[in-house]
Amino acid sequence: MLQRTGTGNGKTVLVAGGAGFVGSHLCDALLARGDRVICVDSYITGSKDNIRPLMNHPGFRLIEKDICEFHEIDEPLDQIYNLACAASPPQYQADPVHTMMTCVAGTGNLLALAERDGASFLQASTSEVYGDPVEHPQREDYRGNVNCIGPRACYDEGKRAAEALCFDMLRAERVDVRVARIFNTYGPRMQPNDGRIISNLLVQAISGKPLTIYGTGEQTRSFCYVSDLVTGLMALMDVDPNPGMPVNLGNPGEFTINELAEMVMAIAPTMAKPAYKPLPADDPQRRRPDILRAKELLGWEPKVPLSEGLRHTADWFTVVLGTGAGKPSWQAVRQSSAYEMDVRA
Numbered sequence: 001m002l003q004r005t006g007t008g009n010g011k012t013v014l015v016a017g018g019a020g021f022v023g024s025h026l027c028d029a030l031l032a033r034g035d036r037v038i039c040v041d042s043y044i045t046g047s048k049d050n051i052r053p054l055m056n057h058p059g060f061r062l063i064e065k066d067i068c069e070f071h072e073i074d075e076p077l078d079q080i081y082n083l084a085c086a087a088s089p090p091q092y093q094a095d096p097v098h099t100m101m102t103c104v105a106g107t108g109n110l111l112a113l114a115e116r117d118g119a120s121f122l123q124a125s126t127s128e129v130y131g132d133p134v135e136h137p138q139r140e141d142y143r144g145n146v147n148c149i150g151p152r153a154c155y156d157e158g159k160r161a162a163e164a165l166c167f168d169m170l171r172a173e174r175v176d177v178r179v180a181r182i183f184n185t186y187g188p189r190m191q192p193n194d195g196r197i198i199s200n201l202l203v204q205a206i207s208g209k210p211l212t213i214y215g216t217g218e219q220t221r222s223f224c225y226v227s228d229l230v231t232g233l234m235a236l237m238d239v240d241p242n243p244g245m246p247v248n249l250g251n252p253g254e255f256t257i258n259e260l261a262e263m264v265m266a267i268a269p270t271m272a273k274p275a276y277k278p279l280p281a282d283d284p285q286r287r288r289p290d291i292l293r294a295k296e297l298l299g300w301e302p303k304v305p306l307s308e309g310l311r312h313t314a315d316w317f318t319v320v321l322g323t324g325a326g327k328p329s330w331q332a333v334r335q336s337s338a339y340e341m342d343v344r345a
C-alpha cells in the first residue's frame, strides 16, 4: 500500500509540464496553499530555471521524464494536472509526431495513474480545438473548424483526441476528469524565443528590433494573464460536482495583432518599424472565448487587463534580457522586482 505524504491537510498533486510557463506558476500556487507538488517534465519546451526556486521546498518533488514514457510513480496522488505539451506553434510543429503522441499516449499514461489512485484529473486543452472558428465568440458547444491534415493538426487534433479520451474515461466512470479549454495566455516565464506573439513582440521591442507581424495583422486573439488562468485551473479542478463538460478559460477582451503591437510599442518604445511577414498556414482569423460557463460554474472571470499584464511581462523580459550587457544570471533575475511581482501568491 502506497503511503500518502501530502503536507498537513494538503493534497498530493502531480503537475505534468510543471517546468513550463503556465505549469511553473501553477506549482507555485499549489505549494502556497499547502499542497505537495510532484512536477513531471522533460524540459522539451520548459526550463529548470522556472522551478529552480522550488527545488529546496520540502513539498516539492521533481521527476525528469517524458509523459509518453511515464507509467509508474511510487506515491499515491490526489490530483493530476496535465499541462505537458508544447504550446507555441513553432515549437509544437518542430516535432509534430511527438506532439501528437504527447497529447494521446502521454495523456493516456497519466489517466491510467489517475484511475489507479482515484485521483481527479485536469486536462489542459486549448481554444485550438475550435480551429479557424466560424462561430464567434466561441462557446463550448461549438464543434470547431480544424484542418485535420495541416501543420497545426498535431496540436489541434492531438488536443481534440485527448479530450475524447478524457470524456471516454469520465463516461465510463473510471476517472474524475475536468477539461479546461485555454485561450492565449501570457506573462512572466514565457521563453523569450518561444515564438508566440507576446513574447516575440515584447522581446523585439525591448531589443529595438522590428516587430514581426504575420499577414495583415488584422487577425484577432484574446489574451489572458497567467495569474488569472492559474486561478481558473484550480477552481475547475476543485469545483464540486464535476461540471462534466469542457470549460473555456480566457480573457474575452479581443484585440487585433496590430492593436497589440501598438500597445507593446507604447510600453517599450522602439524606432524600428513593424516588419510584415507571410501569414502561417491555417492561422485562425479570430478568437474570443465565451466564458459564461466558467462564470456560472466556477464564479471565475479574469481580472488583469491586457495593458497591466503586458507591463508586468515587459518588466520580466527586460530583466531576463539584460540591458544590453548580455543575459544576467538567474540569481539576478530572482532578486529583481520583476521576479517578486511575478511570484506573488
Ligand code: NAD
Binding pocket: 016, 017, 018, 019, 020, 021, 022, 023, 040, 041, 042, 043, 044, 045, 046, 047, 065, 066, 067, 068, 082, 083, 084, 085, 086, 087, 088, 102, 106, 124, 125, 126, 127, 181, 182, 183, 184, 185, 186
Ligand atoms: P510550455 O511549452 O511553456 O509548457 C509545456 C511544458 O510541458 C514544458 O515545460 C515542456 O517541457 C513540457 N512537456 C512538453 N511535452 C512533454 C512531454 N512529452 N513529457 C513531459 N513534459 C513535456 O507551454 P505553456 O504555455 O505553459 O502551456 C501549458 C499547457 O497549456 C499546454 O498543455 C498547452 O497546450 C496548454 N495551453 C496553453 C496556452 C497558452 O497560451 N499558454 C493556450 C492553450 C493551451
Ligand code: UDP
Binding pocket: 088, 089, 184, 195, 196, 197, 198, 200, 201, 212, 213, 214, 215, 219, 221, 257, 279, 280, 283, 284
Ligand atoms: N504572430 C505574429 N507575429 C509573431 C508571432 C505571431 O503576427 O511574431 C501572429 C500569429 O500569426 C497569430 C497570432 O499572432 O495570428 C497569435 O500567434 P501565437 O503563435 O501567439 O498563437 P496562436 O494563437 O496562433 O496559437
